[in-house]
Amino acid sequence: MVWHRGVYAPRKGAIFHLWRALDARIVIPSETGVESVWIPAHRTDTLPSDMTTTDHDPDRTADVLIVGAGASGAAVAASLSEASFDVVCIEQGHWQDSFKYPSADPDFDLKAISSWSINPNKRRLPVDYPTNVEDSAVDPVMFNGVGGSTIMWVAHTPRLHPSDFRVKSQDDVADDWPISYEDLEPWYDLNDHVMGCSGISGDPANPPRSTRPMPPIPIGRDGEMIAGAFDRLGWHWWPSDAYINSTRYGEGRDACNFCGHNMLGCYQRAKASTDLTYWPRAIDQGTELVTGARVREITTDSTGRATGVNYLDAEGIDRHRSARAVVMAANGIGTPRLLLLSDSEKSPNGLSNSSGLVGKNLMFHMFGGASGVFPNHPDPWVGPVANIILSQEFYETDSDRGFLRGYTFQMGRGQGPGAIARGVAGQRAPWGNEHHAILERRFRNTLSLGCIGDDLPEEHNSVTLDKRLTDSSGLPAPKITYRVSENSRALLDHAIAQGTKVLEEAGATEILINPQSRETGWHLLGTARMGNDPERSVVDKNGQSHDVDNLFIVDGSVFVTGGAVNPTPTIQAIALRTADYIINERGDLKA
Amino acid sequence: MVIKPDADLLSAALDRVVPPVGDLPGAGGMGLSEEVIKRCSADDRFNGALNTVLEALPSPNDFMALDDGGRDGALRAVESSHPAAFGLWLDIVYTIYYMQPDVHARLNWHGRSPQPDGNEMPPWDESILSVIRQREPFWRKV
Numbered sequence: 184m185v186w187h188r189g190v191y192a193p194r195k196g197a198i199f200h201l202w203r204a205l206d207a208r209i210v211i212p213s214e215t216g217v218e219s220v221w222i223p224a225h226r227t228d229t230l231p232s233d234m235t236t237t238d239h240d241p242d243r244t245a246d247v248l249i250v251g252a253g254a255s256g257a258a259v260a261a262s263l264s265e266a267s268f269d270v271v272c273i274e275q276g277h278w279q280d281s282f283k284y285p286s287a288d289p290d291f292d293l294k295a296i297s298s299w300s301i302n303p304n305k306r307r308l309p310v311d312y313p314t315n316v317e318d319s320a321v322d323p324v325m326f327n328g329v330g331g332s333t334i335m336w337v338a339h340t341p342r343l344h345p346s347d348f349r350v351k352s353q354d355d356v357a358d359d360w361p362i363s364y365e366d367l368e369p370w371y372d373l374n375d376h377v378m379g380c381s382g383i384s385g386d387p388a389n390p391p392r393s394t395r396p397m398p399p400i401p402i403g404r405d406g407e408m409i410a411g412a413f414d415r416l417g418w419h420w421w422p423s424d425a426y427i428n429s430t431r432y433g434e435g436r437d438a439c440n441f442c443g444h445n446m447l448g449c450y451q452r453a454k455a456s457t458d459l460t461y462w463p464r465a466i467d468q469g470t471e472l473v474t475g476a477r478v479r480e481i482t483t484d485s486t487g488r489a490t491g492v493n494y495l496d497a498e499g500i501d502r503h504r505s506a507r508a509v510v511m512a513a514n515g516i517g518t519p520r521l522l523l524l525s526d527s528e529k530s531p532n533g534l535s536n537s538s539g540l541v542g543k544n545l546m547f548h549m550f551g552g553a554s555g556v557f558p559n560h561p562d563p564w565v566g567p568v569a570n571i572i573l574s575q576e577f578y579e580t581d582s583d584r585g586f587l588r589g590y591t592f593q594m595g596r597g598q599g600p601g602a603i604a605r606g607v608a609g610q611r612a613p614w615g616n617e618h619h620a621i622l623e624r625r626f627r628n629t630l631s632l633g634c635i636g637d638d639l640p641e642e643h644n645s646v647t648l649d650k651r652l653t654d655s656s657g658l659p660a661p662k663i664t665y666r667v668s669e670n671s672r673a674l675l676d677h678a679i680a681q682g683t684k685v686l687e688e689a690g691a692t693e694i695l696i697n698p699q700s701r702e703t704g705w706h707l708l709g710t711a712r713m714g715n716d717p718e719r720s721v722v723d724k725n726g727q728s729h730d731v732d733n734l735f736i737v738d739g740s741v742f743v744t745g746g747a748v749n750p751t752p753t754i755q756a757i758a759l760r761t762a763d764y765i766i767n768e769r770g771d772l773k774a
Numbered sequence: 775m776v777i778k779p780d781a782d783l784l785s786a787a788l789d790r791v792v793p794p795v796g797d798l799p800g801a802g803g804m805g806l807s808e809e810v811i812k813r814c815s816a817d818d819r820f821n822g823a824l825n826t827v828l829e830a831l832p833s834p835n836d837f838m839a840l841d842d843g844g845r846d847g848a849l850r851a852v853e854s855s856h857p858a859a860f861g862l863w864l865d866i867v868y869t870i871y872y873m874q875p876d877v878h879a880r881l882n883w884h885g886r887s888p889q890p891d892g893n894e895m896p897p898w899d900e901s902i903l904s905v906i907r908q909r910e911p912f913w914r915k916v
């Protein structure tokens with residue numbers, strides 16, 4: 184039996200009820216400080232998928248009902264239930280079993296483009312809903328189940344910069360957020376500890392941050408090669424923060440063993456997904472989690488206040504759940520869809536939509552970049568796919584560049600021959616006589632610099648209800664309208680040119696350009712944004728609807744601008760902050 | 775209407791798309807046409823692409839009568855007249871080809887994820903930060 188120890192240093196002065204939960208479960212005092220104890224890493228007896236919640240009365244009125252069990256819903260559930268709120272969460276998907284993830288199947292690569300695709304339009308499982316993307320330059324991608332999209336995510340976890348919250352004041356474009364980086368910082372820290380962050384503080388591109396709970400994931404010889412190129416150019420780079428264990432951390436979660444397959448689920452449970460982090464905690468504290476249940480509308484009373492939800496259970500039976508408050512955590516597509524589906528005489532344009540902004544201002548982060556071919560690349564496929572290093576040399580606005588705001592470079596590793604042949608590095612391998620020579624040149628030799636660009640809000644980029652397309656329950660599917668703006672195009676072109684310089688400096692013999700990928704709508708943001716002005720926003724700074732005082736939104740919908748980093752630490756920090764607001768200021772919602 | 779794809783036509787086309795290399799025959803000669811048909815029949819998106827490509831090609835007899843250059847020309851014509859279906863079909867063919875153990879052996883690739891053993895990596899070495907650590911903070915203050 185292997186036990187592992189580590190040290191926690193909770194921030195002084197902050198009221199962190201989740202810290203207390205952490206303490207109660209796994210922290211023991213010692214002479215040298217506070218040491219934490221993990222349960223044995225290789226376990227077969229406590230699969231999260233065994234966690235059923237059967238002892239709740241379905242006819243009660245819960246304090247809070249959460250829609251969606253993904254990144255944000257799990258964080259809110261754990262936080263509120265720890266504070267003794269009676270919480271129920273309704274999730275359309277199911278639990279996953281990490282021992283059955285397909286990455287170890289011989290046909291994993293075929294599954295990656297069908298039943299385990301990141302794109303629900305390709306997966307097409309009954310728990311998924313389709314999206315109409317005819318008028319979109321980007322396909323939204325997501326996973327529907329306990330853990331939500333964190334089941335499939337890469338777990339690259341940078342934070343927004345302080346300037347991201349002040350885009351209007353600084354660059355006279357879009358809007359400022361009603362909160363600041365400093366407002367969110369304590370919840371970023373808390374989330375880093377609950378999810379488990381590997382990394383190292385001291386990055387000059389970001390404000391100082393607390394000591395990361397685990398050291399960085401080794402960046403590998405390929406990471407060192409690219410880092411060296413950034414150094415020679417005098418450009419910024421830093422080891423990526425990642426919610427991937429570099430040491431054992433959390434219950435039953437091993438260290439990453441560098442298998443190189445994270446997007447098809449992590450067998451080691453080294454990659455944090457909320458079914459492994461927040462959910463066990465939330466369920467221990469009494470949260471009821473109903474799976475295989477699709478919410479079809481939020482119900483309201485004659486005054487317009489939320490009274491619960493109507494949903495279709497696993498057998499397709501229409502049911503109602505009552506609650507004193509509803510928290511939407513169905514992501515930046517699922518949440519506006521459900522608000523629009525919840526129209527009524529009092530709210531004919533959808534619930535919480537007096538501003539008309541529900542579904543508007545959709546942001547994805549445009550994604551493009553350059554890949555380099557490196558003959559004799561050391562250690563191909565070893566290590567997580569894209570948790571290596573990042574560069575934020577071009578993050579902040581510089582008007583000489585011809586576009587506003589900026590971008591992050593995220594380094595990526597090559598993948599298997601099927602993925603390389605399909606063009607994951609930017610260009611599909613040609614068929615015919617040239618095929619083998621080109622495939623072999625790119626295979627095991629490709630490294631990429633992906634650009635995550637700040638995607639500024641534009642009202643015409645939107646989620647609406649499709650009049651014809653429906654999900655497996657017959658509910659209208661979302662229609663996505665999204666164009667790449669001129670600013671975004673200029674930003675991507677700049678990134679491709681600079682990325683090419685780095686790769687060439689590192690020794691690339693061939694550069695493959697990816698002008699902008701389609702299947703990269705993994706960040707779903709902006710469709711029910713926060714703000715102080717009810718005419719210009721859907722929720723206030725605490726995530727509380729301007730129109731319905733017992734309706735909250737905690738997912739990426741509330742983003743005012745997108746920033747230029749992967750958003751999930753920010754989404755979860757916002758969710759935890761809203762939970763604390765409910766705990767501290769909305770005692771009226773507790774029975 | 776369920777169309778039964780012509781395995782011979784498909785096999786001849788596969789040999790042009792992924793031709794022989796080293797000791798390995800082309801994708802058709804490896805007998806992958808049946809596997810492509812089977813896998814496509816489980817997914818109507820894939821099946822649609824397969825049928826579109828096969829229907830747009832010349833008839834099996836006419837295609838077989840062509841030399842390699844002629845077959846490539848016929849495939850190129852389908853690629854430009856039906857780019858989406860052809861692209862998806864290529865993805866399926868490539869994926870199935872690169873699932874084959876013989877192909878992995880030729881490429882010296884491990885195939886599926888190496889769990890539970892994992893891979894080795896050199897440990898994290900903080901000295902690599904020596905250059906970047908000298909840079910002053912440059913994030914934009916607000």
Ligand SMILES: Cc1cc2nc3c(=O)[nH]c(=O)nc-3n(C[C@H](O)[C@H](O)[C@H](O)COP(=O)(O)OP(=O)(O)OC[C@H]3O[C@@H](n4cnc5c(N)ncnc54)[C@H](O)[C@@H]3O)c2cc1C
Pocket residue numbers: 250251252253254255256273274275276301324325326327328329330331332333335336337338339340446476477478479512513514515517518521705706707737738739749750751752754
């Ligand atoms: C392939 C991929 C890679 C990614 N990589 C990264 C990364 O490296 N870093 C990063 O920061 N982010 C990454 N992301 C994004 C990240 O996963 C999301 O930002 C995050 O999961 C969003 O959290 P959420 O709670 O808003 O929604 P989700 O996690 O998507 O959860 C929403 C949940 O709501 C449920 N739901 C929706 N509608 C209903 C309904 N009507 N009834 C019941 N349940 C419903 C869904 O089933 C789902 O489980 C990635 C995403 C993908 C798909």
Ligand code: SF4
Pocket residue numbers: 427438439440441442443444445446448449450451452453454566567568
């Ligand atoms: S590379 Fe590490 S984090 Fe990714 S799937 Fe493998 S063990 Fe998990």
